[in-house]
Amino acid sequence: MNKVNNRTILIAGPTGSGKSNLAxxxxxxxxxxxxxxxxxQIYKQLSxxxxRPSIxxxxxxxxxxxxNVDANKRYSAGDWLESAKDIITFTEKLDLVTVIVGGTGLYxxxxxxxxxxxxxxxxxIRKKWLGIKNDMGSSYLYQQLLQLDPAVAASLNPNDSNRIIRALEVFEETGISIQEWRRSSGDKVIPSHNSVRIxxxxxxxxxxxNIRNRTNRMLQIDCIQEIEELIKNNISDEFPIMKAIGVSQLSALIDGKFNKQEAIDSINLLTKRYAKRQLTWARKKMVDWEWIDPVDLRVENILSKIAQ
Incomplete structure (x- = not known):
């Protein structure tokens, strides 16, 4: 067994960069x-x-x-952080190395x-605003936000119902603008000096x-059945899982609106665009991380950093 100190390894990167295998x-x-x-990947459905890593x-x-989360549930970055805190505390007590891996920069x-x-x-409150959205539409929600919190409303796209609902929820729950909450910061869970960030x-x-190969593998492992199960469950389009790349394209394939190649091409295009957005975000937020081309990667080099 490699001797390592009690540290945390963070592995980020765009979709298709090999993060899971490295972890x-x-x-x-x-x-x-x-x-x-x-x-x-937090959702039970659509593995x-x-x-997601294999069984x-x-x-x-x-x-x-x-x-660990049902498709018909909302799960915020704050929810993730609370769950991650508990696990990190547990692993620290057992003196285990924690590898945190994924492509969601906000996490x-x-x-x-x-x-x-x-x-x-x-x-x-969650059900109230979701019900209003379903009954009255996004434009009505936006008008409500304009009355309650005009500064936040002005910063949002009137069609972005998820962000509008979030702002309305926070205002009703707390009586304080989400903008004010965001000016305050939370506690650091991981000291930057006590982690290796790749x-x-x-x-x-x-x-x-890699993205093309990933899409091809997805189609070969019968992902259609996953989409059919999701459709049977009548999950509202408002839930995040329904916006996962591949859901609308494979649904269109099932409905006969796309042929197989059209579905593949659309998934590849959207995945490339998503990877580009991940890189753009990281160039602003992860400048002090160690950027590595996977071709040059050596696992032992990373382990040596942990042991320092």
């Missing part, structure tokens, strides 16, 4: 555990479409926060105190090839 290799080398930091990988190495950001301490929203940055051609 598994590191966790196995140092007998550590893995925490998911991907906002779509294939969201490219075998999850059985061989302890994985946490994968498939990583929250570990360093970026999230405000907004209280939880009651189910009653950002995988493959060259563009390799990344696009």
């Amino acid at each position: 598994i290799k590191i966790a196995q080398k140092c007998k550590g555990i893995i925490i998911n930091a991907d906002s779509m 294939i479409v969201t490219a 075998e990988d999850e059985a061989n190495t302890p994985h946490f926060l994968y498939g 990583f950001d929250s570990l360093f105190g970026s999230l405000s301490n907004i209280p939880g929203i009651s189910d009653k 950002f995988l940055n493959p060259n563009k051609d390799c990344l696009h090839l």
Whole structure:
């Protein structure tokens, strides 16, 4: 067993950069555990479409926060942070290395105190605003926000119902603008000096090839059945899982609106655009991380950093 200090390894990168495989290799080398930091892999449904680690990988190495949320539930960055805190505290007591891996930048950001301490929203208030949206539409919601919190309304797209609902929920629950809450920051869960932070940055051609291969594998492992099960459950389009790349494209394939190649091309295009957004975000927020081309990656080099 590799001798390591009680530290945390953070692995980020765009979709298709090889984050999960690296996390598994590191966790196995140092007998550590893995925490998911991907906002779509938290859901029980769509394990294939969201490219979750295989059942075998999850059985061989302890994985946490994968498939732990139902599709018809909302799960915020704050919810994730609270869950991650509990696991990190547990692993520290056992002197285990924690590998946190994923592509959701806001999750990583929250570990360093970026999230405000907004209280939880009651189910009653959540259901109220979602019901109003379903009955009256996004434009009505936006008008409500304009009256209650005009400054926040002015900063939002009138068609962005998710953000509008969030602002309305926070205002009703707390009586304080979400803008005010965001000016305050939370506590740091992980001191930056006590973590190894890796950002995988493959060259563009390799990344696009990986994305195409990922989509092809997805279609080969019968992801259609996952989409059919999701459709049977009548999940509202308002829930985040319905916005996962692949859901609308494969639904269109099932309905005969797309042929197989059209679905593949659309998934590839949207995934490339998403990877580009991830990189843009990281260039602003993760400048002090170690950016590594996976081609140059050596697991032992990372382990040596942990042991320092």
